[in-house]
Amino acid sequence: MKKIHVIASAVALTAVMSSNAFAGATLDGVKKKGFVQCGVSTGLPGFSSADEKGNWSGLDVDVCRAVAAAVFGDAGKVKYTPLTAKERFTALQSGEIDMLSRNTTWTLTRDSSLGLNFAGVNYYDGQGFMVTKTLGVKSALELDGASFCIQAGTTTELNLADYFRANDMSYTPVTFDSSDETVKAFDAGRCDALTSDQSQLYALRIKLGNPDGAVVLPEVISKEPLGPVTAQGDDEWYKIVRWSLFAMLNAEELGINSGNVDELMSSADPNIRRLLGKEGIKGSGLGLPDSWATDIIKQVGNYAEAFERNVGMGSALKIARGQNALWNKGGLQYAPPIR
Amino acid sequence: MSVHTPHPDMPPPILNVGVLGWLRSNLFSSPLHSALSLFAIYLLYLTVPPMISWVFLEATWVGDSREACAGGGGACWVFVKVRINQFMYGFFPESEYWRINLAFGLLIVLAIPLFIKRFQSKGKLAIFILVVYPIITFQLFSGGNFGLTHVETSRWGGLSLTLILAGVGIVASLPLGIVLALGRRSKMPIVKSVSVVFIEFWRGVPLITVLFMSSVMLPLFLPEGTNFDKLLRAMIGIALFQSAYMAEVVRGGLAAIPKGQYEAAEALGLSYWKSMGLIILPQALKLVIPGIVNTFIALFKDTTLVLIIGLFDLLAIIQQAFADPDWLGYSIEGYVFAASIFWVFCFSMSRYSMSLEKKLHTGHAR
Numbered sequence: 054m055k056k057i058h059v060i061a062s063a064v065a066l067t068a069v070m071s072s073n074a075f076a077g078a079t080l081d082g083v084k085k086k087g088f089v090q091c092g093v094s095t096g097l098p099g100f101s102s103a104d105e106k107g108n109w110s111g112l113d114v115d116v117c118r119a120v121a122a123a124v125f126g127d128a129g130k131v132k133y134t135p136l137t138a139k140e141r142f143t144a145l146q147s148g149e150i151d152m153l154s155r156n157t158t159w160t161l162t163r164d165s166s167l168g169l170n171f172a173g174v175n176y177y178d179g180q181g182f183m184v185t186k187t188l189g190v191k192s193a194l195e196l197d198g199a200s201f202c203i204q205a206g207t208t209t210e211l212n213l214a215d216y217f218r219a220n221d222m223s224y225t226p227v228t229f230d231s232s233d234e235t236v237k238a239f240d241a242g243r244c245d246a247l248t249s250d251q252s253q254l255y256a257l258r259i260k261l262g263n264p265d266g267a268v269v270l271p272e273v274i275s276k277e278p279l280g281p282v283t284a285q286g287d288d289e290w291y292k293i294v295r296w297s298l299f300a301m302l303n304a305e306e307l308g309i310n311s312g313n314v315d316e317l318m319s320s321a322d323p324n325i326r327r328l329l330g331k332e333g334i335k336g337s338g339l340g341l342p343d344s345w346a347t348d349i350i351k352q353v354g355n356y357a358e359a360f361e362r363n364v365g366m367g368s369a370l371k372i373a374r375g376q377n378a379l380w381n382k383g384g385l386q387y388a389p390p391i392r
Numbered sequence: 393m394s395v396h397t398p399h400p401d402m403p404p405p406i407l408n409v410g411v412l413g414w415l416r417s418n419l420f421s422s423p424l425h426s427a428l429s430l431f432a433i434y435l436l437y438l439t440v441p442p443m444i445s446w447v448f449l450e451a452t453w454v455g456d457s458r459e460a461c462a463g464g465g466g467a468c469w470v471f472v473k474v475r476i477n478q479f480m481y482g483f484f485p486e487s488e489y490w491r492i493n494l495a496f497g498l499l500i501v502l503a504i505p506l507f508i509k510r511f512q513s514k515g516k517l518a519i520f521i522l523v524v525y526p527i528i529t530f531q532l533f534s535g536g537n538f539g540l541t542h543v544e545t546s547r548w549g550g551l552s553l554t555l556i557l558a559g560v561g562i563v564a565s566l567p568l569g570i571v572l573a574l575g576r577r578s579k580m581p582i583v584k585s586v587s588v589v590f591i592e593f594w595r596g597v598p599l600i601t602v603l604f605m606s607s608v609m610l611p612l613f614l615p616e617g618t619n620f621d622k623l624l625r626a627m628i629g630i631a632l633f634q635s636a637y638m639a640e641v642v643r644g645g646l647a648a649i650p651k652g653q654y655e656a657a658e659a660l661g662l663s664y665w666k667s668m669g670l671i672i673l674p675q676a677l678k679l680v681i682p683g684i685v686n687t688f689i690a691l692f693k694d695t696t697l698v699l700i701i702g703l704f705d706l707l708a709i710i711q712q713a714f715a716d717p718d719w720l721g722y723s724i725e726g727y728v729f730a731a732s733i734f735w736v737f738c739f740s741m742s743r744y745s746m747s748l749e750k751k752l753h754t755g756h757a758r
Contacts, residue, residue, distance in 0.1 A: 095702055096715030103712060105475045107483040107547075134546065135702045135712070140608055147611035233723055260721035369717040 079283075079290035080124070080340060083151055088130045091117035092150040095135040098256040099364035099372070100156050100176075109133050113154040115359040116175055116281045118352070119297040120152060123345040128352035142167050145284050152294055153282040156252075172295040174280040175356075176364075177376040177385050179273035180212050181251040183258060186268050188245055193272035199245040200225040202235045208275075213248050216274045236260050239267075250277055255370045273376065293339050300346040302388035303328055304355035306379055311354040314347060328391050346391070356386065447728070458718055471722040472729045475713050479729070482549015482704050488541065491532040492552050499525065522563060529556075545623040549704035551733065553623075557630060557695040557705065562688050564631035569638025570677075574668065576643055587639070594636035600697050602629040607701035626698050634691050641683040645676030678752045685745035689738045706730055 083089055093101040093113055101111040118128040134150050141157065144150045146168055156178075157163070159171040184190050184199075193216075203210050205228040217224050227244045229235045236257045239247040247257065251273060258264050281298065283291045304310065307325050309317055317325055327333035329350075330343035339345065353359060360377060361367040378384025403409075407416055419429040450466030453473075461468035472479070481489055502521050505511040533556070536542035548556070575587030594602075606625040614620060649672055657667030677684070699708035710726040713719060 094715075095699075095704075095708070096712040098715050098717045098720055102715040102717065103478075103483070104716060104718075105478055105713075106486070107478060132544075132546075135704070137700055137702050139604070139700070140702055143608045143611060147614070149611060256717070256720055259717070369720065 079151055079287045080293065083124060083290075087125075088132050089117060089121045089124065089152065090132050090134060090150045091120075092134045092136045092141055092144050092153040092155055093117065094155045095137055097156055098259075099252065099368060099370045101133075101135075101154075110363065112176060112359060112363040113156060113279075113281075115353050115363065116154040116294075116298060117152065119301060119349045120294055122348040122352045123293060123297045123300070123339075123341055126342060126344060126348045128348075142169065145169060145282060148284070151283075151290070156279045157282055159278045159280055168285045169282050170285050170291050172281045172283055172291060173298045174278040174386075175298055176252065176279045178250050178252050178277035178279050179376070180209050180248060180275040180277070181254055181273050182270040183239075183247045183249075183254045183267050184245060184270060185242075186266050190246075190270070193270050193274070194220060194222075196224070196246060197222040198224065200227055200243075202239045202244040202247045203228050204232055204235050204249070205230060209249055212275045232257065233260075251375075252364065252370075252372065255364070255372045259369055271375075289340060293341065296339060296391075297345075297349060299388035300328065300349050300391070301353065301356040301359065302379070302386055303391055304346070304350045305357045306381070306388070309350055309355060310358055311351055314350045318347075324390070324392075333392055461722075467725050467728070468722050469725060471713070471719050471725050475710075475719075478550060478713065479706065479709055480551045482553055482709055483547040484543060484549070484552070485541070485547070488535070488543060491535070491540065495529045495532045496552070496555070498528065526560075526563070545621055548623065550709045551706045553704065554692075554695050554706040557627060557698065558688075558692045560627045561630045561634050561691045561695070565634035565638045565687075565691070566684070568631065568635035570642050570673070572635060572639035573642035573646060576639065577646055591636045591639050594633050595640070597633075599630070599633050599694055600700060602633050603697055603701050605629075622701065623703060626701060626703060630691070630695065634687065634694075637687050637690075638684070641680050641687055642676065644683060645678075645680035646672065648679050649676050678749075681745055681749050681752070685741055689741055692738060692741070693734060706733060 091114075093109060093111075096102050097111070097113075099111055100113040101109060103109050114133070117131045117133070121130045122128040124130075134144060136144055136150075136153075136155060141153055141155050142163075145153050152172075153169075154175075156176070157171075158178075159174065163169060164171055182193050182196065184196075190196060201213060201224055203213065203226050210226070210228070213224070213226075225244075227238065229238060232249070232253070235247065235249075238244060239257075240261050247254065249257065251269065254269050258267050258269070261267055281294055283294050304314075307322070307328060309325060309328065314329070318329055318331070320326060320329075323332065329347050330336060330345065335343040336345045337343075342348075354362070356379075360374065364370045364372045365374065374382075374384060376385050378386065380387040404413075407413060420426040446466045448466075450464060452461045452464040452466065452468050452470055454460065455470045456474055457470070460470050477486070477489070481492055484492060499521070502517065502525060505517055506514055511517075531537060531540070533548060533552075534543060534545070572587050572591055575583045576591065578584045578587070603626055606629045607622060610620065610625060653671060653675065654667070657671045660667075662670065695705055696707040698705050699711065704712060707730050710730050711723075714723045714726060
């Protein structure tokens, strides 16, 4: 009898993706669960990292904590789902997490085609340059003819080429596979400058043999606004996340911080009174308790406190405020008023 | 008449015995060998002393912060020291570490009798370890019953997670692989084609794709709100993937058994399962022990791929620690630590397989 050999078979999977229709459901779900499930990075210095006890901290983590403080009055009611870059949107789309706060760049493609809403910008990042102090360079425009250590296959490589072509300058690229190799090469003097996103540059600087011997130049040659994201279709939840961030910014602008918030409860300033839920719309517009902003400020702090603690001068990274200063101090951080 | 005493033996030439003799015959037997030996010694001289001095002599062992390592030329083991609990237990609550210790301690206690020759009911114990023990372990890890607090799988991590993933993969893939191998050699067309398709499908895709599909695509196919545990998805993926490889290893063993053995089994009137279980498989599996252990070792190391789906196995939790702003720049120490742990486990597996081969040696081996 002739044997039949089955050699190969191709399997084609078709799936009908269910639409995300759960308006208003997220807040109810979160209240029922008793915690906010927040997607964070598996590890990015200053933005989300776990200490040796397993406690998460960072600028992105603080957004999750602020939302928990607004909803529950307790910033600790967060569970973190560490996500890789590729999984992050699926986790949000599938409802595995309630919000994503994972150094995600706000772009048109992501905002329009992935079923997501960007709730704001908690860190304005952008590609910058780091050079050794001995080079004596004050601006990126003086880097004509310099050699650059770059990580291969990243957008930073393309941005660098564009910037130098636009300014009619030349450079020599020295490419590496990983960021660790890149920084080792820079440390060993194999190139004059290192280029990457600014938040990264500060983290890489710590890895140098002599961190103080290197300086990050002020120029930023690309726009990378990073912010928290929610799934499309639940405007109520989206607004809670959005205004939790705005509350931190408004608090900084009004000079309210975790230290003086209790004293300022009796302030006569109408702006402060509105933010702290003493008059005006209070929490009703968002479906939250009136003390929502007060709880954020008390437990997480205002934006300046979060920034300094995680990435600023109070941390190992020592990132300058730069673009992330408030609008009235020469930066880009601007929150609509609470009234 | 004097008795003839032969002249005592002359000692062998000094260059042919002892250290010098060994050196001459092994390292300097010809000009080419001499040149290669000198070159190799030079390479060792270049690499080994700096490595030893980095790992041991100049390394920093005491302290509990980054400052302790400032200025030291060698490795900063303080980084590993302060994080060792996390590397072992992941994000498991500290007060519940005893549950993990108990689970692995129990395994060691249960496994010891298997190595004692005079112990009679090894079979029963093995079945206990394979069937009851995983349930106990799951209860200990997950909790939720018997007054133990529930610990979600997202908090499992570190070496304990690596061992769980590898353990589940090993325990599930061997029987599945045997069944698939038998299926592929079966005369029944449907059984045979199902096995062939299964094996060729899972061998045809990379493990990283399997994990990725399980983590990124699967949730989109499932109805809204169903949350199918990520760790469970990864475990199923790894078990199915490795069983396909295991099937081919076992099939190699089955093919090596002479036809006469099959015919003899049939002539005795044994049923299919009896002839396989009593005659063919014991011989076949013994032949492919190196192949099986090879697959296990590959599996053990492949578990690190779960880091792309955000599970914190040993390697991932070490990499995660690099992101702590307080410990930036100590990645080499972390990787060296991970490598040494993996080496210890893989090397012991390989030694165990060698001793097993020796024990089961019945004269076929050349």
